[in-house]
Amino acid sequence: MLSKKIEAALNGQVAVEASSSQAYLAMASWAENQGLSGTAAFLYRHSDEERMHMLKLVKFINERGGKAVIPALKQPGTNFKSITDIFQALLHHETKVTQEINGVVDTCLKEKDYTTHNFMQWYVGEQIEEEALARTLIDKLNLIGNDKGGLYLFDRDLQGMTGMASGKGGANA
Numbered sequence: 001m002l003s004k005k006i007e008a009a010l011n012g013q014v015a016v017e018a019s020s021s022q023a024y025l026a027m028a029s030w031a032e033n034q035g036l037s038g039t040a041a042f043l044y045r046h047s048d049e050e051r052m053h054m055l056k057l058v059k060f061i062n063e064r065g066g067k068a069v070i071p072a073l074k075q076p077g078t079n080f081k082s083i084t085d086i087f088q089a090l091l092h093h094e095t096k097v098t099q100e101i102n103g104v105v106d107t108c109l110k111e112k113d114y115t116t117h118n119f120m121q122w123y124v125g126e127q128i129e130e131e132a133l134a135r136t137l138i139d140k141l142n143l144i145g146n147d148k149g150g151l152y153l154f155d156r157d158l159q160g161m162t163g164m165a166s167g168k169g170g171a172n173a
C-alpha cells in the first residue's frame, strides 16, 4: 500500500511524463513540417515512449492500492528556430525530468518505501541513456553546422534509430 506522500509523488511524475510526451509530439510535428522526416519519426517514437513511461506509473500506482490521477496538460512550446534548438530543448527538458525523478527517489527513501524505490530505478537508468543520447545528437549537429549534406545524413540516420530508450526499455519494460 502506498503512503499518501508516495502516491502524490508518483502522480506528480505521471504529469511530468505526460507533458514530456506532449512536448516531443510538438517537436515531431514541427520537424515533419520542415521536411525532416527522419527527425520527425524519431521524435514521434520518443513521444510514444514517454507515454509508456506515464502508463507504467499509472499501472504501478493502481496496483499498489493508490489512485492514479490523469492530468490536464498545458500546450507545449511550438516555436523552434532549428533542429539544434529542438535537441537543446529536449536535453534541457530531460535534465529537469531527471531532477523530478531524483526527487521521487528521495521521497521513497524518506518514507522507507523500498518497493517503489526499486520500481523507480528503471526511470533512473532510462534518464542516463536519454541524456547521453541527446548530448551525442547535439554534438553531431554542432559538427554539421550549416552543411546541408550533413544535415540530410543526420536526418536519415534518425529515421532508423530507435527512440531514446534504444529499444531496450521503452514501451515493453
Ligand code: OFO
Pocket: 017, 020, 050, 053, 094, 097, 123, 126, 127, 130
Ligand atoms: Fe524522458 O523520461 Fe520518461 O522518464
